[in-house]
Amino acid sequence: MRKIILFYIIFYAALIGFFAALLAVFYQTLDMKKPKWQLDKSVIGTNPGLGFRPMPPLIDVESTLIRYKYDNRGNIQYWKEQLDDFLSIYKAKKDGNRTNVESCIQGVSPAKDKVCELIIDASWKPCLPEYFYSFNSSKKGPCIFLKLNKIYGWIPEYYNSSSMPKNMPPDLQEHIRELEKNYSIHGSSEMPNVLKTVWVSCEGENPGDMENIGPVIYFPQRGFGGQYFPFLNQDNYLSPLVAVSFESPTRGVTINIECKAWAKNIYHDRVDRRGSVHFELMVDY
Secondary structure, three states, X not given: OHXXXXXXXXXXXXXXXXXXXXXXXXXXXXXXXXXXXOHHHOOOOOOOOEEEEOOOOOOOOOOOEEEEEOOOHHHHHHHHHHHHHHHHHHHHOOOOOOOOEEOOXXXXXXXXXXXXXXXXOHHHOOOOHHHHHHOOOOOOOOEEEEEEOOOEOOOOOOOOOOOOOOOOOXXXXXXXXXXXXXXHHOOOOOHHHHOOEEEEXXXXXXXXXXXXXXXXXXEOOOXXXXXXXXXXXXXXXXXXXXXXXXXXXXXXOOEEEEEEEEOOOOOOEOOOOEOEEEXXXXXXX
C-alpha cells in the first residue's frame, strides 16, 4: 500500500513539474506589453468600432435607449453619474507618474513610449459635469460621448477633400472643405496635420429621425486627432473622446441615431456595427 501511495506521489509531482516547465516556456514567448497576434492576424482585426456613453441601466442589457425628462432630478442623476464614472479615469490620470505625458500638436504622434495629454476643459461646455452634460437643459438635448475602440498598432488612413467617399454625409464633407479652405487662405503649414483626423458623424437613421434629430455639435472637434494613434499599450494612454451635443432634438419622440467613424481603413456595416454605433434618444416633455 505504501509503495502505491509513494508511486502516486512521485507520479503527480513529476506531472506537476512537467506542466510547470511547459507553462514557464510558454510565458517566455509572451510579451506583456503587446499581443502576440496583431491587426489582420488577431481576432479583433483591423476595423475599429465605436462605443457610446452613458449606457442605459443593466436591467435591460440589450437596450440602447437614452430616455429622460430634463426637469426630473432623480432621472437625470443616473445619466450624470454614468458619465462621471466613465470620465473619472481621465481625471485620475492627472495624478501620479506622468513623465511620459506630453502636450501634443494636432495630428502629430508623440515619441516612442510617450502619450498625448487629453484635457476636458471649459472648451467642452456644455458637455461638463457642472452643466449636467446638458441633461438638465430645458432647451437643448444631452451630450453623448463617443470613443473609438482600441486596436493595438492600428494607424488610420485619413481623408481629405480630394478623397472623400460619396456616402460621407454632406455636412461632414463641407466641414473638411472649409477646414482646407481656411488653412489655405492663411497659408498655414498646419493644414496637413489638422486633416489627420478620424472624422465623426451622427445622423438620424431614417427620414423621420433625420427630421427630429436637430443640429449636432461636436466637442472639442469633429473627430479623433491623429496624435492619439497608434495605440501601443503605453503607460498613461487615454483613448480620445468626442462629445456630441444634440442641440434641439424633437421632444416626446424616439430618435434612432447612428454615429460613424470615418477613415479610409474603417469599413461600415450596419448589421455588424462595424465602424459605427447605434442608440436611441428620447427626451420626454
